[in-house]
Every structure is written in structure tokens, then in C-alpha cells.
Amino acid sequence: MIDLRSDTVTKPTEAMLESMREATFGDDSRDGDATVMKLEQMAAERTGKEAGAFMPSGTMANLVAMLTHARRGGEVLVEEGSHTLNAELGGIAAVAGLFYRGIRGRRGAMEVEALREAMRPTLRNQMGTALVWMENTHNRSGGAVLPLDHMRAVCAIAHDNGVPVHLDGARIFNAAISLGLQPSEISQYSDTVCFCVSKGLSAPVGSILCGSGAFIERARAFRRMVGGNMRQSGPLAAAGIVALETMVGRLVEDHQTAKRLADGLHRIDPRLVDPRDVETNLVRVEVKTSGRRAAQWSADLRQKGILASPCDAYALRFVTHRHITPADVDATVSAFADLWKSK
Numbered sequence: 001m002i003d004l005r006s007d008t009v010t011k012p013t014e015a016m017l018e019s020m021r022e023a024t025f026g027d028d029s030r031d032g033d034a035t036v037m038k039l040e041q042m043a044a045e046r047t048g049k050e051a052g053a054f055m056p057s058g059t060m061a062n063l064v065a066m067l068t069h070a071r072r073g074g075e076v077l078v079e080e081g082s083h084t085l086n087a088e089l090g091g092i093a094a095v096a097g098l099f100y101r102g103i104r105g106r107r108g109a110m111e112v113e114a115l116r117e118a119m120r121p122t123l124r125n126q127m128g129t130a131l132v133w134m135e136n137t138h139n140r141s142g143g144a145v146l147p148l149d150h151m152r153a154v155c156a157i158a159h160d161n162g163v164p165v166h167l168d169g170a171r172i173f174n175a176a177i178s179l180g181l182q183p184s185e186i187s188q189y190s191d192t193v194c195f196c197v198s199k200g201l202s203a204p205v206g207s208i209l210c211g212s213g214a215f216i217e218r219a220r221a222f223r224r225m226v227g228g229n230m231r232q233s234g235p236l237a238a239a240g241i242v243a244l245e246t247m248v249g250r251l252v253e254d255h256q257t258a259k260r261l262a263d264g265l266h267r268i269d270p271r272l273v274d275p276r277d278v279e280t281n282l283v284r285v286e287v288k289t290s291g292r293r294a295a296q297w298s299a300d301l302r303q304k305g306i307l308a309s310p311c312d313a314y315a316l317r318f319v320t321h322r323h324i325t326p327a328d329v330d331a332t333v334s335a336f337a338d339l340w341k342s343k
């Protein structure tokens with residue numbers, strides 16, 4: 001099987017497995033663990049924040065960020081296609097007691113004027129803006145990278161209104177590589193940021209939420225509340241450290257295979273994907289003109305040994321990663337071409 005469903009399918013490297021065997025086994029929920037602390041410090045340095053807290057997942061890091069930033073009853077302004085609004089099962093409302101307002105956007109970037117208009121204070125009869133949210137890279141928009149100018153503008157609008165900003169940077173290193181910047185140059189436009197070591201960076205588990213020292217101290221209490229204290233998590237953190245030390249630079253290869261895939265699919269039918277839209281390791285493919293739904297395409301591709309997930313009724317998502325070679329991409333394009341001909 002050629003598995004293009006997600007970069008979370010990447011297996012730990014040999015160096016990660018070795019580091020896991022040698023890791024410390026302190027209790028992160030009691031006295032702390034040296035390996036976890038090292039990963040948290042590295043994450044804070046990479047993102048230009050004071051402190052970090054290791055979490056089991058990106059979803060939990062986002063949830064804990066909401067709980068820590070905002071009091072119940074506030075409104076979170078977020079681009080309408082964002083992962084947190086579409087794929088985190090409403091934790092924001094169900095657990096954090098907050099409300100989403102989706103702001104229309106293009107390629108993951110909220111319309112700045114629409115955002116400005118949506119900002120509002122808390123009044124006796126009005127729910128006020130509690131938090132502004134960005135996602136970079138943007139999952140549903142095919143791994144689109146938010147332009148730095150856009151992030152600067154969004155951050156300024158929020159801060160002018162006294163509202164904090166969170167960045168869901170699950171794939172911030174892909175964004176950084178694509179922009180040729182350090183991740184901290186991206187996260188400077190947010191008060192807090194989280195990223196995953198469990199995706200293209202190949203660690204088995206984990207995300208780190210970063211922010212000011214005081215914020216992270218409070219976040220640790222909310223992490224405990226939602227059951228995210230992992231006790232002897234040194235081995236997981238050890239793999240995360242190797243991920244940050246050795247796996248960031250190679251993400252460029254995933255961007256190249258994604259581009260190769262987009263080029264191949266574009267040659268089959270230009271309406272499937274515009275390769276110019278492919279900036280990182282995600283390729284969003286529009287199959288509407290085939291008249292068949294994405295779920296059907298996904299099932300047909302599986303029959304040919306290729307795994308890709310629907311990300312909308314008529315759109316598929318292909319994700320390249322460390323285990324996908326240029327030959328795998330060529331095989332995928334050829335299988336897709338066969339199916340396209342017989343559609």
C-alpha cells in the first residue's frame with residue numbers, strides 16, 4: 001500500500017528508537033522529567049517563546065490553549081475551514097465553553113476586513129471576542145502557507161482590541177521551510193503556538209504548546225484537567241528531541257514529492273489541482289468534474305493499493321512524507337490516470 005492519508009503514519013527512525021531506550025523515566029506529573037523538560041525547552045526556543053508544555057496530541061494542545069486563554073462564554077474568531085472548527089469535534093464548546101465564529105477566508109487566510117468587523121467587546125447583551133486563531137500550514141487548504149504580512153495584520157487587529165492570538169502550527173516547520181524562515185519568525189505573530197512532532201517529523205506521539213512562562217504554568221493545570229499528564233513520558237519526548245534535531249531539514253523532500261504528485265495529476269486534467277497551489281506536503285485534489293464523490297475515489301484508489309482520504313465531499317487529500325518516494329508518486333499518478341480514463 002502507498003499510504004498518502006497523512007504524515008502521521010511515519011514510523012520513528014532508528015535514532016529515535018535508540019534515544020527512547022536511553023531516555024529518563026521521571027514522573028512528568030510529579031517532579032518532572034529531564035527529557036521532557038529538554039524537549040519543552042527546545043520547542044520554546046524554536047518558536048521564540050519562554051516555555052513549552054508537552055502534550056499527547058495537537059488536538060489537546062489546541063484545547064488546552066483555548067482553556068488557558070479564554071473564560072467560558074467568549075467567542076473565538078477562526079478561519080471557517082480551520083482544523084479546530086472542522087475536525088476537533090467541537091471541544092471548544094463542549095469542553096472549553098467557548099463559541100466559534102468562522103471567518104471566510106482564502107487559502108486558510110481570513111479576510112482581514114471580515115475579521116476586523118467581527119471583533120467586538122463583551123457587553124451586557126453581547127458575547128465578546130475572546131481569542132483570534134490562525135492555522136499555518138492550513139490543512140484543508142492543501143497545506144497552504146499563511147503569508148507573513150497576513151499574520152502580522154491579523155495579530156495587530158487582535159492586539160489593538162486587547163485580544164490574544166493562538167497559532168495552530170501543527171506543521172509550522174513545513175511553513176518555515178516553505179518560507180525560508182525560522183519558525184519563530186512565524187510564531188512572533190501569535191501569543192501562543194503549538195506544533196506536532198508526530199507528523200512529518202516522524203516521532204510516534206506528541207505536540208508542544210508554547211507561550212509565556214506564566215501562560216504555560218496555567219496551561220499545565222488545564223492539561224492535568226483534561227487528562228493529558230502522561231507520567232513517564234521521557235521516551236516519547238526523547239523521540240521528539242531527535243525529531244527536532246534531525247528531521248526538520250528533510251521536509252523539503254516531502255514538498256518536492258508533493259509537487260511531483262500535483263504536476264502529474266495536473267497533466268491528467270488541469271482541473272484536478274493547480275501545482276502552483278502546492279506549497280508544502282499536502283495536495284488537495286478536486287474530483288467534482290468526475291461526477292463521483294471523494295469517498296468513491298478513495299475506495300477505488302484503495303483497490304489499486306493507494307490510500308488517500310476525502311477532505312470534502314468532492315476533494316481528496318494526499319499527504320507526502322518520509323516513506324513516500326518519487327516512484328510511489330509516479331505509481332499513484334499512473335493509477336489515478338487509469339481511474340480517470342474509466343470514470
Ligand SMILES: Cc1ncc(COP(=O)(O)O)c(C=O)c1O
Binds near residue numbers: 057059062084137207
Ligand atoms: C492543523 C492541525 N491542527 C491540529 C491537528 C491535530 O493533531 P492531532 O492529530 O495530534 O490531535 C491536526 C492533525 O492533523 C492538524 O492538521
